[in-house]
Amino acid sequence: MVITKDICFTAETTLGKLAKWLRILGFDTVYQAGVSGDGLPDPAGKNRILLTRTKRVRDRSTDHKLVFINSNDPYEQVREVLQALGIGAADTRPFSRCTRCNILTRQVDKDAVRSRVPDYVWETNSTFQICSRCRRIYWPGSHIQRSYDIIKQFFETGNI
Structure with missing residues (x-):
């Protein structure tokens, strides 16, 4: 089993949806919109794994681990990362990170949070993060179950 807290990623700018889904799965994922290639934080810091779609970055990288992403589909990109690193469902902690801040x-x-969420949400939910x-x-909310359904499919064979 992979220890989730030990897996940290740096995703380049073309991988924003992948970065969001990795955060949803509970992985520390640095992503900065508008920053690519050389402008990313040092992936070697904090043992980060670089996620790239840039062939020149892949070809010149010798000093740190990276996963080259082939697919254009964000769900398939998640699968590529999970399969490349041997990450299983038990290695994730869904909904434990802020999707914006990481x-x-x-x-x-x-x-x-009473004054910070809609009244209906406050009245119908007992837990808040x-x-x-x-x-x-x-x-x-209702989006959580839909997201769990997608997460389940990440670890099944076949397409989403």
């Missing part, structure tokens, strides 16, 4: 979220008391950096609030 920071681990933490549980927050329901009363603390918050990002310590951007203060974004997360709750288990």
